[in-house]
Amino acid sequence: MTRRTSNSATVAAFLCVAVGTIQLIRTPASAQSSDTPDLVFSNGKVVTVDERFTIAQAVAVKGDRIVAVGSSQEIAKLAGPNTRTIDLRGRTAIPGLIDNHLHLLRAGNTWELELRWDGVDSRKRAIEMIRTRAKTVGPGGWVFNIGGWATAQFTDDRKPFTREELDAIAPDNPVALQESYYQVFLNSRALKEFAIEAGKPDPPDFVSGSILRDASGKPTGIIRGDIAATRPVAARMPKLAPDRLEASTQALVQDMNRAGLTSFGVAGCNADVLEIMQRWKAQNRLPVRVFCIGGAAAGSPEQVERSIPQIARMKLFQGDTSIDDVVFGESVYTPLHDRMFAIDSDPQPDQLAQWRRLAMEIAKARLPLHVHAELRDTIDAFLDQIEAVNKEYPIRNLRWALAHVNQINATQLERMKKLGMYAAVHPWAVINGAIMHEGFGNGADDMPPLATIQKSGITWGLGSDGTAANQYLPMTALYFAVTGKMAGGLKVIRQTIDREDALIAYTRKNAYFVFQENNLGSIQAGKLADLVVLDRDYLTVPADQIKDIKPVMTVVGGKIVYESGPTH
């Protein structure tokens, strides 16, 4: 701790703060009244996550920016008669948390309808929630969720749900509970709705063998496999009425703010939800920052032909610090997209040739890239291609990132570092740890190898890949990184990192992934005023309690977007 904790008294309003290449010089407060802050947070433990991991006490905000960070005394001097002061009463504040890869906008389409179990660690509680939801939606209404949880997160009982059990819990409602992208638990009403019955063939869109049946041919209620196996169930879930989309998206972003999340790398910015967010932005009430990961992925050689001119025309960075397109991704050539829960891959030369053609165009167009790559052989094969591309069109300053990378190793990290690449680490094991141990055996112990990644010196950040493949709560992910334990407490990885490095990976480092390192990721003068006040101290709470830390206030651009009752 002392290693990175310096005397906050030196960090005052008058510092010359390096923000990227721009030098922001703070003038003394007395010099002009126009510098008077609108808002001051004082008497806190402000974990700035600046380069020296400075701890301060107070922050001054004017408009949407931080204008000074320092001791309570120093910052108090800046306040004018119209400055609002929030007494943090010793509480810890951290920078707004950034998830570098979350399917945020897609989730808006189902959020209001889904029974979310992020952070629910009791099976008993989960069952109560099914009962309550059944009552709310009424007889015949669907009770369902689309991933984001796993049975192993339940501390009281980790057993799977059975058809009979779900029939007893919700006799009058169809129930479909999707465990990550691994399996779905259905009750009899749901099976009936899908026309999955004893003595009848499987509906044609279900993956062959994914509908589990007992010896007599009676469906057990379990659909098992991977994304392809779970997809037909998700496709059959009720759709949100168009006039509910805004409310659903509102509930979604409120849940994100409640979790301390303020900015996102968003894989796939769905047009319908983006339109709502653009409207909120115009009305100055968008409570999150959205940085889209999108592009012209191809699934066949013919599509590659079509994608190439699209890549040449792609324009990024036309937006601002609220909404922008920042990077090509997350797929390049979809036949090489590692399936979740696949235990190995075998990239073929003809597929890699297509992948390389696209990557060559992306490099030629000088676009950043953020590409899904999970398994060892896929990562090696992509790096072979990228090294070849790099010889023709150097990628060093383009921030090319491999994403997910749970099976990455030290040699690969070294190759990436030489290329100037980044690693976007999305530990699927936060909920899928037990499932991954079934598939990979001891190999899952190092998925991801967090200490190896940290030691490599590569630029890397943490994300969730939520909200189906993973849960989205950053405090649960930070707990995982520090303890090696998945949601619910099972120890699933052996390489952990210290809590400072984990927090850096969720804030300052992730700012690079969304191309906002001059604006976001730390509490420093000149940056946007995104911060989170916590109910206990992230730096000193016992490691096992990190997952229980709750934000009491979330601030985005100097505006309070979430508050858990009276905090000041």
Ligand SMILES: [Zn+2]
């Ligand atoms: Zn992915």
